[in-house]
Amino acid sequence: MNQRDTPLLVDDAIVDRIAARLLQQAPGLDTHGELIPDWAPTLPFERPPVLAAVLIGLVMRPEGHTILYTERSRELRAHSGQVAFPGGKIDPSDIDAADAALREAGEEVGLRRHEARVLGYLPTYYTGTNYLITPVVAEIIPTHPFVPNPSEVYSLFEVPLARVLDLGSYGQYRIKRNGEEHRTWQIDHDGHVIWGITANLTRRFRDIALGEGGQ
Template identity: 70%
Template sequence: MSVDDAIIDRIASRLLSAPPALAEARNLVPDWTPPQPFDRPPVAAAVLIAIVARPEGHTVLYTERSPDLRSHSGQVAFPGGKIDPEDVDAADAALREAHEEVGMERADATVLGYMPTYYTGTNYLITPVVATVTPSRPFVPNPGEVHSVFEVPLARILSAASYGHFRFERGGQRGQTWQIDHDGHRIWGITANLTRLFRDLAYDEAAA
């Protein structure tokens, strides 16, 4: 068994076997506090943390969102989006979005499990779905949603030295997220925070 395989097995053993129940809004604490409280329930969403098998080793898949999108344009993200009524569960939604965004075939993915939900200051309640992927064809970005697709070596994701901090100001409030720079891409915000939580899961650590 390779080092990557051993780490993936350890991650899988620490994931939830089913999508976590969605907590009531009054019990949720967002990653940053918006200036005004929300007057609507959180939007259920799912993202796919895809561990991609490559000849040189495993990688983690990211997308760069289209600059034409109204929300989070140009930012780095995991494949994913809102859970539609037609989706069976969070995994179904995440795999559907991955197919729509980058052409990932469902049959190429094996869902390992789920991370705890993550509540954003934009009122999205995200379920991270972790899967291994053996791609049968190249990932191709859907130009209506995705500007580019790139992968970061799993070893880099798992190294604590890869992480810095990104500071921002929004709605008059200052905040901070994790940040990872890789090959000209800056990963920050929700995606970096989820990446760090994924990394800490491998080592049974709590993100600082």
């Protein structure tokens, strides 16, 4: 697919087609089986994975759907300044992963629950930092501007869905950990560099949305 083909994919029915390719129930969170992280830490983990959820929000705009991203506060201890989807740990009080993702989005960018319609889920993603993430995909029809919570979010931005679906948008990001080179997907958009877990989840979403990836 090239950029000239992309607008043909992004029409009024694209969200319904994406929803049909998603998992309609949240994937199981069995942490007793073998989990393979996106990169292998030097020492094995001594505790169960931390359960987390992120929201891949398809925002309805007059010019077409976009995907919402945040830039994490530079004051945070972990992953400060990095681009991320709204999300975080699943709390015991959360009903499920979708409940957690929507709660976190409310806390981080002021999303109101009635603005979001959950479409489905991606397979879980296990990180080299011992987080087991459930990606929740939802269509968002905003009734007011998103407002970043300064204690968690430095800024927020949206990437056109057409750009996310375009194979040509993806490059490779290289990083060294413990002397070994690791690669992730990378998307450059309007001065923002999306890489690591967020870029990998974006690419997985893209592949499943277009029927090019398995579940």
